[in-house]
Amino acid sequence: MASASAPIDFRSDTVTQPCDDMKKAMISAPLGDDVMGEDPTVLKLESMLASQFGKEAALFFPTGTQSNLCGVMAHCHGRGSEVLLGANSHLCLYEHGNLSTLGGIHSRQIPERSDATLDPVTVEKMIRVDDPHFPRTDVVCIENTHNVLGGVPLPKSYIDSLSKVCVSNNLKLHIDGARIMNACVAMDVSAEDLCENVDSVSICLSKGLGSPVGSVLVGSEDLIYLARRQRKACGGGMRQAGVIAGAGIFAIENNVERLADDHARAKAMASVMKSAGFVIDKEPQTNLLFFGVPDGSKLMQEDVIARADDAGILFGGGYSGGTRCRIAIHKHITDACVKKAGEVLTDVATGF
Ligand SMILES: *Cc1c(COP(=O)(O)O)cnc(C)c1O
Numbered sequence: 213m214a215s216a217s218a219p220i221d222f223r224s225d226t227v228t229q230p231c232d233d234m235k236k237a238m239i240s241a242p243l244g245d246d247v248m249g250e251d252p253t254v255l256k257l258e259s260m261l262a263s264q265f266g267k268e269a270a271l272f273f274p275t276g277t278q279s280n281l282c283g284v285m286a287h288c289h290g291r292g293s294e295v296l297l298g299a300n301s302h303l304c305l306y307e308h309g310n311l312s313t314l315g316g317i318h319s320r321q322i323p324e325r326s327d328a329t330l331d332p333v334t335v336e337k338m339i340r341v342d343d344p345h346f347p348r349t350d351v352v353c354i355e356n357t358h359n360v361l362g363g364v365p366l367p368k369s370y371i372d373s374l375s376k377v378c379v380s381n382n383l384k385l386h387i388d389g390a391r392i393m394n395a396c397v398a399m400d401v402s403a404e405d406l407c408e409n410v411d412s413v414s415i416c417l418s419k420g421l422g423s424p425v426g427s428v429l430v431g432s433e434d435l436i437y438l439a440r441r442q443r444k445a446c447g448g449g450m451r452q453a454g455v456i457a458g459a460g461i462f463a464i465e466n467n468v469e470r471l472a473d474d475h476a477r478a479k480a481m482a483s484v485m486k487s488a489g490f491v492i493d494k495e496p497q498t499n500l501l502f503f504g505v506p507d508g509s510k511l512m513q514e515d516v517i518a519r520a521d522d523a524g525i526l527f528g529g530g531y532s533g534g535t536r537c538r539i540a541i542h543k544h545i546t547d548a549c550v551k552k553a554g555e556v557l558t559d560v561a562t563g564f
Contacts, residue, residue: 241458253454266404269436286438291316294347328358363500365395375409421463484554
């Protein structure tokens with residue numbers, strides 16, 4: 213099967229290109245040296261997000277990896293600190309173990325429950341007592357939406373239950389909110405309300421929001437002061453960064469509500485694939501759809517990926533110990549793309 217038209221790219225919600233209006237916003241953004249605190253566009257983006265999340269301050273980063281790292285380091289006492297996080301979290305799996313290699317921070321991994329949450333009782337049990345044998349527990353990190361467990365949006369009630377544990381044990385609560393706007397849209401809750409009782413959130417502008425680059429950390433003035441120092445140490449102090457922050461402002465102003473369309477298309481895709489025989493463990497609630505081939509099928513995950521690829525439908529595999537593929541819906545995926553992909557995958561499924 214050869215495809216004449218351009219491939220349809222479901223590999224990630226990071227593959228989007230800035231639209232013409234976003235490029236115009238970048239070109240016309242007023243600029244200054246942000247390391248000197250003089251870029252008005254960066255300052256505007258930071259104050260917009262701080263206020264949307266109900267926090268005192270914010271800091272612009274080149275990537276979510278750096279924003280998570282600097283945020284967590286800023287919360288910790290230093291080398292020999294420990295964070296509690298999910299065993300399937302991005303921080304644990306996909307950030308090069310940087311908490312340990314760069315931060316001197318030990319990460320203690322807790323298996324998530326099937327609904328992508330950490331059990332607050334387990335979290336509390338994992339907190340170290342003051343003893344020279346142990347690292348010092350400083351932070352709990354959660355991910356919202358949770359990527360590899362199904363793009364699951366986690367509700368405020370859950371976040372608040374962890375926050376209680378953190379407050380009573382003198383720990384900080386950090387959210388890797390790479391897709392927090394997807395969570396807000398899916399659950400119809402404001403960012404301020406959802407994140408009321410957390411100490412920091414890292415937000416990606418370059419995922420579903422469609423910016424070419426950028427993440428923002430929000431938190432208290434004190435936290436952001438420390439995170440700014442860590443950002444400089446990591447080489448993340450950028451000069452006329454308003455040229456990319458301008459894209460971020462455009463994304464926040466124009467691309468949040470439309471995430472609901474991505475979520476609807478993920479559901480539509482899931483229902484076609486289910487009829488075709490793919491195993492969909494969880495109905496998608498946001499823009500990510502995870503699936504497997506039926507047990508005992510002749511086709512392996514690699515065959516499905518390769519056959520779809522030949523027909524111009526791109527997506528990746530390797531999730532959940534190599535048994536699951538992922539389709540990511542984003543702003544370039546139209547209803548027509550979903551229809552085409554559904555036809556191709558229904559075709560591929562005849563090989564089951
Ligand atoms: C993409 C992502 C990040 C950060 O990624 P960068 O590529 O460094 O911007 C962090 N957490 C999650 C869940 C992500 O999906």
